[in-house]
Amino acid sequence: MARIDYKNMDDIPETLRAMIGSRPPLNIYRMIAHGGPAAEGFLALGSALLRTGSLDPQLRELVILRVGILCRAGYEVHQHKRLAAKEGVSQEKINALYDGPDAPVFNDEERAVLHYTDTVTLNTKAGITAFRQMESMMSEQQLVELHLLIGFYMMVSRFLENFEVDLEGNE
Secondary structure, rough: OOOOOOOOOOOOOOHHHHHHHHOOOOOOHHHHHHOOHHHHHHHHHHHHHHHOOOHHHHHHHHHHHHOOOOOOOOHHHHHHHHHHHHHOOOOHHHHHOOOOOOOOOHHHHHHHHHHHHHHHHOOOOOHHHHHHHHHHHHOOOHHHHHHHEEEEHHHHHHHHHHHOOOOOOOO
8 A cells, every 4th residue: 555645636737737647547657746846857757768768679678677676666567567568578588587687588688788787776886897898789878878767767666665656456
């Protein structure tokens, strides 16, 4: 059960209502709505990373899921398993994320990016060798997006867990 009540969507500013109204009716949006102007920034960054980013969508979803798993954020993992499947990520790869980056189902690129994701999520800063490896695999824009993606979903995971946002239908 959520630690605070979900925001009544009739009581939010029109700009925020429009941003939330363009999304599925998820509890995360009903909770983040308490944030007012900060919620608008949150939604804008999330939208940019998910809808207009330059990272391969399958790789993006693997990263998001791995961050959610490492952060033990059940809601986040639940939601992004569906999105990953929609982007064409196999169920075998989704399941293997629980085993870690060395699972044989991942290709070399996925393995490298998932190792990097683990390092940044768990240790904050990657070593220069790991950073240079990512730099050799990605454009500068993709490299920046990767870091923003990892950091954003760490924040999302912490938000969801601390407010104990319920899965839809479990409120």
